[in-house]
Amino acid sequence: MKVLIIEDEFLIQQSLKKLIERRGCDVIATSLGHQAIELIQNHNFDRIICDLMLQDISGFDIIEEAKKKYSLEEISNIFVIITAYSSPQVLNQAASYRCQVLNKPFTNINQAINLMLEVTSEK
């Protein structure tokens, strides 16, 4: 399974990368939104784990860009949003993409990672 992690907090990014690699995944990580868009264009990821608050652009901007490549159905399956600020607006917008949303910090790390990597063909 090919996974992209977009997260600008270095320790979180590297830890997640390692934890997911240990589940046998091939992981690329980036902290920049623009770089993430490029990566999405040039690679085919099975899963994209995306933080909403990035330095350059927001996670939603990345998803909007990804619409050029993926159908809405694919987006809802590929993207996993991780966020610390689950305000109603954010949750509403996230819900509109019908993708998975996980709150930081995770209460149970293993469970959270299982959820991220779960194959969700039917929702």
Add this chain to the structure above:
Amino acid sequence: MENQFNSKSTKSVKILGKTPDGFLQHVLSEKIELIDFNTNELRTTDKNLFSFIDEEHLLWINSLLQSHYKNSSTFSDLKSSKFKDTSTENYLKKISLESNTIDEFLFKILQHKNFKNFETIFLFVHPKGELTSIKHEVSQTYQRQSLLNVKEFNHFFQAIKKSKNRSFGQNELKGNTFNILGTFIAREFSLTFHNIIFIISRNDFLPPTDEELTIFQEFSKSFPFFLNTFLYSHLETFKKEISYKIQNDLFKNLHNMDVSLNEQTDIFHTERLNLLGELLNTLRHELSNPLFGLQLSSQILKEDFSNNPDNLEFLEEIIKNIMRSQDIIKNFSDLFIEKNLKKDIDLKEVIEEVITLTKSETRGINKEIIAQERIKLKINATFLVQVLFNLIINSAQELQRAQTLSPNIKIYLNENQKGIIIDIIDNGPGIAKEKIDEIFKPFYTTKIKGTGLGLSISSSMIQKLNGKLTCEEYAHGAHFKIQLPRNND
């Protein structure tokens, strides 16, 4: 006393976070329900007002009202002027604009040529919903005001309403306590905010002539409108005047006030707490990312060390501490939630957080929460936290000042049918019985640098939660009681 009040109100204005203008407008437009024309006193129905403006301050506002009356133009001046208007309506319009008081207004009616044969005007004003009415008596030579209870007022009001010709003999109204001599013409009016009885008398025993009755009838057509407008605008004018005077005095004092920066920081006790809330929210956001990073990375190490019990134990401890830090930061920022947001809280947990907040101020003091069972309630904890914070700091300061041996603060949590009771009891010097009522008044303080606002603000915060903050008589220290309703809706 006046100076004292002025400097005080300057502070209270700041505490409310409003401009003096806004504060006064608020007080005058919303809180002062009625200016009693008889006693010139302001009445307020809002008890909350007293948490910021006590009786002493109201007295001061009243004294402004009194001086207003004194300064209004003298009646002899008015008598000498000549009125050329022939139309009753124009005349009434003119005098209603010229008059400052109701008595002045009535006096001018009496000057009109149509009423030249009459000696006295009586006007009974009953503000709707009030228990008393006011009787104005105005003659060429004197003005008098007195009170009349509503029962009597209603009796006369009905009797006059039933009468056809509006003309009465001295003894025709049963229980005539009007002290009206001779025959008189009377008419009742129902205005927007008042019920009115208008009586005009010649002070003799001759019945009114047909001409006089016709004049009176014509007068009665336009009089209610102008009286209504007058009573209403009169109230507004008064409010404006008082507001203007208070503002003037406030600003004068603002310049004279020499408040050092330190004192000011003390004044803004509540602002400080609000700031603390913002700070905690920022901290939460700033700390949660690195903490989450630590949490994740230690998970990796934990997996790596799974066959190394010694290191694993260490790591477990690190993870526990990370989780604890995450909890602390989350709980603190939860305490400072938006003003109108209610959340389910565990009372004991909230108080534990408050005690942690006061840790440095209460060093060396034993603190204990005594609760028989878990108490859950839905409330805006922000206010409660601020009040508890304030009470605990107060206790701690007193215990330290009195150098009490083995100082302690005990907080008892109890529940009954009515609601939730929090007792905060210390073993310090306590509060003298005769001071118990004083301490909740704004600006009462025993501390050199105190503002005297802590308890008065605390009390109004608890009121906002529909509860009650009291100080109980207690021989071995101070005892404060917070009563909160179970349903805070």
